[in-house]
Amino acid sequence: MSGTSSPPPKPPSADDEAFKRELVVLIPHLRAFARTLTGDPTAADDLAQDAMMKAWDARASYQMGTNMKAWTFMILRNQFYSEKRRSWRQTQLDQEAAERTLVAVDDPESPVALDELRLALATLPEEQREALILVGAGGFAYEEAAEICQCAVGTVKSRVSRARKALQATLEKGGYARDGRAAGDAMRSILAAADRLSSVRQG
Amino acid sequence: MTDNSNPPGKPPKGGASLEEARLRQQAIGVKLRHMFDEVVNEPVPDEFLDILRRADERSSGGSGA
Numbered sequence: 001m002s003g004t005s006s007p008p009p010k011p012p013s014a015d016d017e018a019f020k021r022e023l024v025v026l027i028p029h030l031r032a033f034a035r036t037l038t039g040d041p042t043a044a045d046d047l048a049q050d051a052m053m054k055a056w057d058a059r060a061s062y063q064m065g066t067n068m069k070a071w072t073f074m075i076l077r078n079q080f081y082s083e084k085r086r087s088w089r090q091t092q093l094d095q096e097a098a099e100r101t102l103v104a105v106d107d108p109e110s111p112v113a114l115d116e117l118r119l120a121l122a123t124l125p126e127e128q129r130e131a132l133i134l135v136g137a138g139g140f141a142y143e144e145a146a147e148i149c150q151c152a153v154g155t156v157k158s159r160v161s162r163a164r165k166a167l168q169a170t171l172e173k174g175g176y177a178r179d180g181r182a183a184g185d186a187m188r189s190i191l192a193a194a195d196r197l198s199s200v201r202q203g
Numbered sequence: 204m205t206d207n208s209n210p211p212g213k214p215p216k217g218g219a220s221l222e223e224a225r226l227r228q229q230a231i232g233v234k235l236r237h238m239f240d241e242v243v244n245e246p247v248p249d250e251f252l253d254i255l256r257r258a259d260e261r262s263s264g265g266s267g268a
Contacts, residue, residue: 020255027251032242049254056258117234136232137239168227187227194230197237 019059022068023052029069029138030076036133037080039122047083051076070144073134077148116186120170124163131159132167 030051034044055062055072062071121129127149134145135156142160146153171186 016259020259024252024255027247028243028245031245031247032239035242036239045248045250049251052251053254053258056255117231117238132235133239137235139236164228164231167231168224171231172227190234191227191230193237194233197233 015064016059018064019062020056023055023072026069026072027052030072033073033076033133033138034080036137037077037130047076047080050083051079054079067144067147070140070147073138073140074148074150077130116171117167117190120167120186123170124166128159128163128166131156132163135160136164 027048030048031044034048034051035041038044038047051072054075058075062068121132124132130149131145134140134148135142138145140148142153142156145160146156149156168187171190
C-alpha cells in the first residue's frame with residue numbers, strides 16, 4: 001500500500017530508457033567535472049549524484065537529440081553554486097584542497113607535473129578555472145561552455161584566454177607556495193610529461 | 204619525435220619565444236585533459252547505478268524488482 005492514489009504503474013517509456021542510457025554514459029564526465037568544482041572526491045560524488053537525480057527528474061524538459069552532456073553539466077554546475085551559497089563551506093579552493101583535487105592520480109611517471117598543475121589551477125579565479133576545465137579538458141566548444149555557464153560566448157573566450165596565460169605564468173614563476181622548488185621545474189616537468197603522453201597517444 | 208606542427212627548417216625569426224609559449228600551452232593542455240580523463244576513466248561507483256535503478260522503480264511502479 002503505497003498510500004497515494006497515483007496513476008497505475010506505467011511501463012518505462014522508450015524515451016525514458018533512451019534518456020537513461022545516455023545519462024549513464026555521462027556519469028564519468030559528471031564525476032570529473034564535479035571533482036574539479038568541489039576539490040574533494042566524496043563531495044564530488046554527492047554532487048554528481050544529486051545532479052544525476054535532478055537531470056532524471058527533469059527529463060521531461062530535455063529534448064532528445066540535443067546536447068545532453070552540456071545540459072547535465074549545467075544542472076551540475078547550478079547545483080554546485082546553489083548548495084555552495086546555502087551551506088557549503090566557503091573553501092575557495094585553496095592550495096590544500098587543490099592537492100586533493102582529482103586525486104588518486106596517477107601516472108606514476110609524472111606525479112610532480114600533476115601536482116604542480118593542480119596547485120596552479122587552484123590559484124585561478126573560480127570562473128576562469130571552470131571555463132578552462134570545460135574547454136581545455138572537458139572538450140566543450142566555447143558555445144557549449146557558454147551555455148553551461150550561462151554567459152556570453154565572448155566571456156568564456158576571454159576567461160579561457162586569461163586562465164591559460166595565468167596558468168602558464170604561475171607554472172613558470174612558481175607563483176604558488178611550494179617548499180622552495182625552483183620556479184622552472186614545474187613547467188619543465190609538465191613539458192616532459194606532456195611529451196610522454198602525446199607520444200603514447202600517437203603510438 | 205618532435206611534434207612538428209611547425210614546418211621544419213623554417214624557424215620564425217625572433218619568434219622563438221612565441222613558439223616556446225605555444226609549446227608550453229600545448230603541454231598544459233595535454234596535462235589538463237589527462238587530469239580530467241583520469242577521473243573519467245575511474246570505474247563508476249555502484250551507488251550511481253543503484254540510484255538510477257531506484258529512480259526508475261519509483262517512476263515506473265517497481266517493475267524491475
